[in-house]
Amino acid sequence: MRAINPWINFNGNAEEAFIFYKSVFGGEFAKIVRFKDLASDDFPVAENEANKIMHIALPISKHNVLMANDVPEFMGQVNENENRSKIMVSAESKEEADQIFNGLSAGGDTEGPIGDGPWGTYGGMLRDKYGIEWIVEFDPNYN
Numbered sequence: 001m002r003a004i005n006p007w008i009n010f011n012g013n014a015e016e017a018f019i020f021y022k023s024v025f026g027g028e029f030a031k032i033v034r035f036k037d038l039a040s041d042d043f044p045v046a047e048n049e050a051n052k053i054m055h056i057a058l059p060i061s062k063h064n065v066l067m068a069n070d071v072p073e074f075m076g077q078v079n080e081n082e083n084r085s086k087i088m089v090s091a092e093s094k095e096e097a098d099q100i101f102n103g104l105s106a107g108g109d110t111e112g113p114i115g116d117g118p119w120g121t122y123g124g125m126l127r128d129k130y131g132i133e134w135i136v137e138f139d140p141n142y143n
Contacts, residue, residue, distance in 0.1 A: 034053060049073065055067065087135070104126055110126050
C-alpha cells in the first residue's frame, strides 16, 4: 500500500481549517475546488453554498495528502465532535512530533499530553480547535 489519505467533512469552515493545517504542516494546496466551480443545470448550487469547499487537498508528506470538503446544508450537519476516529501523524523525530502537536493543539484540547509512552514511542493525543482528533507520534523503531 502506498498511502492512506484522511478525508475530513466540515460544516462550512474547511478552508479556514486547512489554512490552519497548512500553517502547521507547511506545503501548498494541491487542489481547491469550490461548489460554484461545478455548478450546472444538472448540479445547481445555492448562492450561500457557492464558495464552500467541494474538495481541498494539502500534501503533508511525499505520499500522504490531507483532504476535506464542506458538507452542503441540504445534507445536514456533520457532528465534528463525534468523529469517532483519529488522524495519526507519524513524525520523523521527537522535535517534529512536538512541533506538529503544539501547532495542532493551539486553541484545541489535549486529550493525552505528548511524552514518552509505555510502549516505547513518543506521542500524544488532541482534539484541534475544529473538533478533529489527532494522534501525533514518533516511533524510533520505524526511523
